[in-house]
Amino acid sequence: MDTNSRSAAIAALRANDREIVLLSHSAALLSWDQETCMPRKAIDERSAQLSLLQGLIHERTVARRNGRLLEELGCSDENPRGDGGLPTDDRAFLRQYQRRYRRATRLPRDLVVKLAEKTSRSQAVWAEARAADDFRAFAPHLGELVELLLEVSDRIGYPQHPYDALLDEYEPFMLTSHVDRVFSELRADLVPLVEAIGRAPHVDNSMLRREFPVQQQAAFGTAVMQALGYELDRGRLDVSAHPFTTTLGADDVRITTRYSPRFFNSAVFGIIHEVGHALYELNIAEKYRGSLLAEGTSLGIHESQSRMWENMVGRSREFWHHFYPKLTARFPDSLGDVDLETFYRAINAVRPSLIRVEADEVSYGLHIILRFELEKALVSRSIKVADLPEVWRATSRELLGVEPQTDAEGVLQDIHWSMGAIGYFPTYALGNLYAAQFMRTIEADLPSLWSDVRDGEFGPLLGWLRGHIHSHGRTRTAAELCNDITGTDLSAAPFVAYLQTKYGDIYGVR
């Protein structure tokens, strides 16, 4: 293929991608509005609007012409970036384009429709089953979902494990065997750490359940997010039942939070978490603007950004050295008698619990390992759906030392499986591992990092993240980023060391 036809082929794929991106962002606005603004009764028409847009996106994704152009450019599973002669950015574009095309075209229409219907129905069943603590009502639906997902996995294909194809949806290009490896390391060190903390004297965090008027929380949260570099001329903060970040355009990345008037943590740490996601999408290089490269490269890397800002920065002594005086000024009645160190320890209190979304930074990973083990076993057919509650209880006791008394607090607690999102959970824990591994390089590159944070200066950290992670968008995979930045593959060691140092200090354990 000569240079001219190559350029024409790339241009055609880029034009097609541009339409997909514009339609996807339009659909994202419809979803954002549904969660934040939409009047209650508008749901039926909104579903029809979204489903039409999704159909238009799908048509454009799987168009036969795309496949022909990819072939002409020499793209294949073995050579996803096409001919060697292409410029680097084109090759990065083709790799992501080819991946999307391949995944979309390998699933027959029937299967996609069945899966959509099944997940829509299963979510309703799951909500009722959880409310009634009735796993048996949900089990047959989950069983059918697992079968459908196994068919998805077969159709898409996988290098080693059928779970690979499911994981790849959320953490592109990562293999199950790699997750296995890092989660084994993590488990080996976390279980004794959580046990040791459990034996140490209790850290009081009751003051976080005092009165925190919502308007004051919003004002403080807004001040924090702006200090971190999230600007309201390219984003906004709204309220929704479940916090999320959504990209509606290159200059429009919005976050949401929820306020609890009698619990400090949810809104402010939620905002910092979502700001971490938003800063990633807002700082992708201009040259990828409006294309499929202008997104976070994997959910794991995305989560590394939200968790670095939320936990490593937002729950550090240095961060609160700067912000705590501003916080007590807003909440003199609830925090006037609490000193910085007491507050710092409270927001980092560790208490193994049953519910993942309420878990602390230390035990969180064990909640994920529990789900990952069960998902893998389901997908390998080594356990049956009916056995899940029992296996859940046993594994929970093993990992966390606690055992749910009801399935509502156990195997039914998360919505993910009812949505067909098997393969999603690992990304939450991978985020923590990536963040800690990146942080070693950051601390080496920015010796004044923590004194900057102490001074309320977040520009140097954001600048580093922009240069090394954000700006690249999806041109680098998670593994490539990790190797480029840290010189090695992802491992659990830096995260474990981070936890041991931080919580060794707070709890006097090792």
Add this chain to the structure above:
Amino acid sequence: MDTNSRSAAIAALRANDREIVLLSHSAALLSWDQETCMPRKAIDERSAQLSLLQGLIHERTVARRNGRLLEELGCSDENPRGDGGLPTDDRAFLRQYQRRYRRATRLPRDLVVKLAEKTSRSQAVWAEARAADDFRAFAPHLGELVELLLEVSDRIGYPQHPYDALLDEYEPFMLTSHVDRVFSELRADLVPLVEAIGRAPHVDNSMLRREFPVQQQAAFGTAVMQALGYELDRGRLDVSAHPFTTTLGADDVRITTRYSPRFFNSAVFGIIHEVGHALYELNIAEKYRGSLLAEGTSLGIHESQSRMWENMVGRSREFWHHFYPKLTARFPDSLGDVDLETFYRAINAVRPSLIRVEADEVSYGLHIILRFELEKALVSRSIKVADLPEVWRATSRELLGVEPQTDAEGVLQDIHWSMGAIGYFPTYALGNLYAAQFMRTIEADLPSLWSDVRDGEFGPLLGWLRGHIHSHGRTRTAAELCNDITGTDLSAAPFVAYLQTKYGDIYGVR
């Protein structure tokens, strides 16, 4: 054509219409968001998203297949509702479908693109020209727009006057000659009425410029809109620079307003006005749901609803008999010393002024007649663009007795022409005329109308409007509605009589 093929053809057109409606409502959400929520810097990507959606809507509107199906069904300019054998609702659907198809396909792509570019550019030029009071900067752009609109008019075709084709965009099926007739009647009676009021003792309305805290205005406005029957499970109220109503789905019709902390009228009367528009769209019969029939039938009829609620109901003694105690309770400092009658006279004060959007109910129509006369003259080429400022001043003196000292307060005051919206202005005044003519029938049908309003009961009026106007959507034209309801064509007499009675009482004039 046999019944089966006829049903298939109608079904195909309805499916095509359904996609157009879903895409149009999605685009409307993008526009709503742009005016109410969107971060400032998101504008470029938002424009690209909207222009893609508009393109998809256009493709679906002008698809050749639609023309073939319309032909098969016997639709033509002479017979827009197709074969006599079709059910009434199908014939009503075809009339509107055929009108949309005809208007869209008669304009060549070139002309549409030129017009879009020209109006986008002209709006920016107009804004600067108005700020600088420099009509000459705007004139050449307006000149080119008029030429383009004349081409539009030629392409679309018109029965008598080239203005017919432009007017038809906003007031479908109405002819310029009819507007001429009713505006002449209106002018003949309004000019002396405005003069007589000008000679009568001044009505004090200075208390409306006291302090009205925005939060209290919002709470009061929300209570009023709910009392009128606008429910927040099918709508919402937001803030925007220019108030508007927008339909985002059968159960999602949103309004906006703007608050001025030192002027009572803008927010509350603005809300009542927009609620009038919203109630129209929310009360269309279920059977037209999600189709092109589920819209107001013309801007004039739409405006009849907003102005009936805002002026005839919302500025009546009876309305404030019910609401005034609630209002003074919210604003005791500003209205505690003002009695109901004084307030009623203040909100109905008449003062001929230069600016249309600030005009009272009596002189408003004269502002519209001024614009209509100038538009007609431009389109007939009987005046030149360069002469507009002088003609504006002369006509303003004639009609309103006042003359602008600057073009910013004169010919440059409205955005409409810069948007290419020639033919739009008449619908504002037609709304007042329709409202007054309908009100005669309503008062005959509902003898307790005004005592209901006095009691804060708006259900009977809304029920009447739903049954006689709203529910029909676009199955009846404005002229058909008017004849069905009042037994005659639109005339200015009922509106003039309404004004003479109301303002005769307030100002002691005849």
